[in-house]
Amino acid sequence: MNYTKKIVLAIAVFSVINSCSTRKDTVISRNWHALNTKYNVLFNGKEAFNKGVEDINEGYKDDWFTQIPIEPIKFEEDKVTIPNLNTGMGAGFNDDNGNEEDKATTPFGIAEEKAVKAIQKHGMNIKDVERNRQIDDAYLLLGKARYYEQRFIPAIEAFNYVIATYPDADLIAETKIWRAKANIRNDNEEFAIESLKLLLQVKDTLEVDLPEITREQGYTALAMAYIKSDSIDNAKKYLNKATETLNNRNQGARNLFVLGQIYSSEHKKDSASLAFQRIIDFRKAPYKYKMHAHIELAKNSTSDSTSSAILEKIQDLIEERENRPYLDELYYQAGYLHEQNDSINLAVAFYNKSLRAESDNVKQKTFTYEKLGNINYKNSKYIVASSYYDSIINIAADTLNLKFRRIKRKHKNLASLINFENTVAKNDSILRIVALSKPEQEAFFQKYIDDLKEKDEEAAQLKLNQQAFGDTFGGNILKSNTKGKWYFYNSQSISFGKTEFSKIWGNRALEDNWRWSGKTATNIAENDSLVVNTKNLRYDLASYLETVPTEKEKIDTLNINRNLALYELGVIYKEQFKDTKLALDRLERVNGLNPSKELVLPINWHLYQIYNELGSAIKTNQHKNIILTDYPTTKFAQIIRNPNKPLEEAVSINEIEETYKEIYYLYKEDKFEETEAKINEMLPTLQDSKLLPKFELLKAYAIGKYQDIETYKIAMDFVAVSYGNTEEGKKAKEIVKQLSK
Template identity: 50%
Template sequence: MVFLSVVLVERFFMKKSYNLLVYIVVVGIIMSCSTKKDSVINRNFHSLTTKYNVLFNGEQAFEKGLKDIENNYTDNFWKRLPIEPIKFDEKSAVVIKFSSPGAGFDDKGEKTAPATPFDRAEEKAAKAIQKHSMNINGYEKNRQIDDAYLLLGKSRYYTQRFIPAIEAFNYIIANYPKASLIYDTKVWRAKSNIRLENEKLAIESLKLLIELDRNEKNLTPLQRQQAYTAMAMAYEKTDTIQKVIDNLAISTSFLKNHQSARNAFVLGQIYSELNRKDSARMVFRKLANERWVPEKYRIHASIEMVKNIEAKDSSNVLLVDRIRKLIRNTDNRKYLNELYYQAGVLQEDRGNTEKAIEYYLKSLEVPSTDVYQKTYTYERLGNIYFEKQEYLLAGTFYDSVLSVTTEEFETEKRIRRIKRKNKGLTKLRSYEETVKNNDSILKLVAMTAEERTAFFESYIEKIKEEDEKKRQRLLNAQDFGSQFGGASSFGGSNNQGKWYFYNTQSVGFGKVAFRKTWGSRQLEDNWRWSDKNEIVQETATEEVTKTETTDSRYEVASYLKKIPSDPLVIDTMKKERNEALYQLGLIYKEQFKNSKLAIDNFEKLYTINQNPALILPINYHLYQLYTEIGESEKAEEKKGIILEKYSDSKFAEIIRKPDSKITEEVKVDEIDKKYRLVYSLYKFNQFEDVVDQVDKLSDAERNSELIAKFVLLRALAIGKYKSKEEYKKELEFVALTYGNRIEGKKAAEIIKLLK
């Protein structure tokens, strides 16, 4: 009994001790949660909770945001790279002032859902500040809070809220002057000011930081790199290019990391822009040969070396070998389009145009999302064929440039120039097609019935031969494929699933094999009966025969009935062709300065022309062209025709009074004033004075770009007080002389209205 009593007493005291211990632990935890009590337990509790709980999650979210930027940002190596690889939309920058640096909740105190990883990082940083800050008597006792404020500011920076970001950075600098991250904070504040276009303020603060480091050597190599990089960004905004060069050069000397490689690449691009080719090549050669440099900078450094080489430089050959090695390296497949393009540029610089074309076409064949690079490739091909005077093919490539150009690059000077150049080529193609089509039809119209029949019979035979060759190639491919069970890929089909019916080629080969064995059978019961095969085979044969006999491509009659017989239609086609020939002659003469092609078109038109109104201008243009190329005998022949048969014409008057050598230079603005004066006379109905003023134009004024305007104005004035015939005659002179200009087209429109 006594023993039992002792045991019960022991248990009672043990239970009481346990409860007391639990009570002490709970009270200790509650007391350590307080942010108002400055004790070792409280400080360590909040510091550990901040670092390994809230702040850890925020930093993880921030790192994810940086990774997303890295994955989604694409550098355009055709332009100078931004020093910081991020693109901010200046129009959408948020500059709202927050009530406190730690604000991260809405007005009602409710959390807002984070839209991006940076929003989540900001939320966690704000939570760490609000719940774990131990600001006691003006001193922060939680050593992790400055990290939270820095994370808060950086998160706001990446969400384009630069003023709230600066508030967070300023709070650290004001309240934690001895914080371990104080130098990082000052750099980030400077970057935020740069984004807000406060470059001078950023430069001043960074200069103080750099000067302090020179004296005390407190900055780490990474912090030094970040400071000089930010300084280069600030000077770039102020267009102080030499300062940008100096700071970029210094920033590359501290560490071998991604930013250092990028800074060096931008430095090389700046040297190239300043035409300091030797310095640019030196920078890019170093980048291309360093193993630590990220792949994209190494490859593009080799490409930039090509851009900065002189055409006749002896190192050109070495660069050709370097580019070829890079092309052969299978690790560089994603850069093949650019490498092929640069190989083409090198070959073109060496005068090997055909090899250059081959490389350019290979560049276009490489699947790539780099649309901007394609515009350069198409432009190069267009320029080559333009120089070869193959204008139609050149126009096709210029069309391709414009078709792949995105809205982002449409306003570029280069693209605008191509648009202007292609405008004339578009008209050229239209006129060339009109001449080609109408000529072909008119040749058929001129044939006899027997000649037409013979022509189309020969044409049909060629079609049949081509169709038979295509059918045979298809059968051979199908037979070859069936030997491998339809597993091989022919024709480059992309629809190649693992299951049989997901692979279109396997299904196609299966159908061929089925027809070889069973023939064409309908989907019905008992399809395997042998008599069914015979019936279906006969039906199929009849259908094939019927198809062959009814195919309009194989019938002479189907072609013959399309030849026009209406004299009015034929006459219209002749007029369209002749007008197209005349316009082609003008385009080649005035826009492309190609005398040979201009003469070919005018001479062809001269031999087939039936419009008396065109004889005079054709002879005049040929007179000018033959004079230009030194064919004096032919020029004299055309001159004689104009002076003998059209002695009263304007063209004859111009020939009789050739433009004398201009001894005095008349400024464009003076001629423009003269035109305005004549135009004001026209507006005030002084039409005879208008004609008199235009007739008295000096040689310099007649040779100016405004002469077409003067002549049109004169014609319009004559129409106000003279007969319709005289008015029409003057308009015809303007339309024929300046047919390829706005004034000539306007005169042609008025003539149509008069008719």
């Protein structure tokens, strides 16, 4: 009996196995392979695929300052990684021989392996007809996995196989959309547009319409194709169609955002605002799109009334705790709105808050620094503006976009001005101290030393307090139950504090002013020997007094360099920055400081031009009379006497060349002071001459021959900045670089 049961069982098992063969077209075989494919192999493959897509979406960082892409994925220019799949079936399919080296490790590689396994193990191609209804899903998954691995040609082959083999499948429309996307990525957007239009327009005219989600995918792909082919109007048309239903919340919100950005770039602010408002009203939209939609609404505000409402909304968003990751952008936008409303102080306050907000958004910081730099630049605070531009260069040194190059040029133009201003400030401070009597100098430096000591004491006390409190309140040394108690009640804390005190101050007597360097401070070594600390020069009055120059030659050099820097500043503000107020301030100041004789004529000439332009007759005549009386034979006087005569006629090109030769011979004869004086006399007549950089460079060479290296560097730096694109400017840059080493 048992023998009979075994035979029957064996026959039954054999029958089941035989009926499940991929070569047997039976109901059991078809259903067994279909279920195994769907709920085993393809299920795992789709899970891996979804994980890969999720990783892409989470890892992708949008640049919200530019138009974001419709599909949040960045493909490499040259893809070289190709999965190591065996070619047992001649189509890149793995034979699943269990070799660990052939196993894929990426989510999309795993998805592709599972799709291949489903096709190889469960495909039922009998008499050129596929009997397993899940194989078309496997090919679709195969193509999608290859798409995300940037293997577009193999992906298109998989999609084409589905379209050719399963023309009536439920997923045929989705497959055609994915094929179109692969063609777009493969620079074949014309074919993609043609095939998508055929799919969407023909299906829309049939009784059985495409599902809404499929139409959204199709219209989104069409918009991608038109954006790539620079047909923006058509892209807007299909983005509008794609956002009619919003079944896919992520892609729908993204499509609306791109649509709003396109309208904004076309200065259609009302249409842009409607698109961004739709995102805000879209309850299921991801939060990042909602937040940036609020920010874009602020950028597109069209009137004071809407600006006030949006500003109020931005303020509400700032106060919400969940918006902390966006604080830098929200503060910036609030600052922008205040700046648009001419509330500059409020704008600056919010821009500074944006910089202080915790964020790794470097691009946002560059925009904020630029805004602050421009505000200070506009208010003639050029040194402050330069510091902000310098910050942009420091944090965005690898950026090569047009904005960065523009900032770099602006910063470079300010470099010479900053050097001259620093020279004036430094020399002024030294000369003020030189002018003090000996007791006054001692009092000045003693006050500086006292302030320095006070700051050092506060810093040292703060350090000790931090160490003591830090240990008591859960630090690495103390792990006791005295958390929250006064640290002097803890013996370990006191011991640690004493040790740290000795390391910093040594052994000090208990007396007033114990921190002063003059007090004896000793450290007791293991052998009980005493080591006396050396004198702290930071607190030594004599060392400061020794730095004050007393020689007349050094003091004269400080005056000359200060006056030259003031003159150069006046010319820069007048000619380069068109800042009449600052130009007058610097030129009038140097004019009252008894400048060297070679500066008197050009100073009066520039002051004459400024006052003449301002319509100040008294001041104009004052400087004109100085030129006509003291320098009647100069070119300046000739131009004043013949104001209607064109400048180029007053001094011909040949005459300029001859003059340059004469001055150059003076330079070769080592008459450096005379060379500088002659060039200063000529400069006002050369403003439109191509030879101007030559004269300026020769002047700088002459200065370097008889003045100190700092003055020489200032003169060369002026040529490098003012004439950077000329051969003379490039030569000056090289010299400045050598002098800075």
